[in-house]
Amino acid sequence: MDISQILGWTATILFSIMLLPQIIKTMKMKSTEGVSLSLFVIYLIANIIAIIYAFLIGQYPLIIKYNIAIITTIFYISIYAIYFKKGKKKL
Numbered sequence: 511m512d513i514s515q516i517l518g519w520t521a522t523i524l525f526s527i528m529l530l531p532q533i534i535k536t537m538k539m540k541s542t543e544g545v546s547l548s549l550f551v552i553y554l555i556a557n558i559i560a561i562i563y564a565f566l567i568g569q570y571p572l573i574i575k576y577n578i579a580i581i582t583t584i585f586y587i588s589i590y591a592i593y594f595k596k597g598k599k600k601l
Contacts, residue, residue: 526578
């Protein structure tokens with residue numbers, strides 16, 4: 511494995527886990543206070559566009575990264591919706 515592949519797979523792993531700290535924090539705090547939903551929506555749209563590009567150029571590390579990013583982003587948006595609704599009920 512050459513340096514470009516090592517860097518590519520390292521970036522893939524890091525980008526794939528980048529949302530986990532926010533997911534964990536939101537679930538622990540049971541609150542979405544201070545979190546921008548628009549960030550996650552834009553991130554989701556960008557990843558959908560990017561996965562199409564990755565398929566077109568046949569880059570498997572990118573395809574894997576964008577799939578994981580899409581899944582974790584949809585998961586986070588779902589968590590956001592749940593805790594946002596719970597937060598509104600308390601008011």
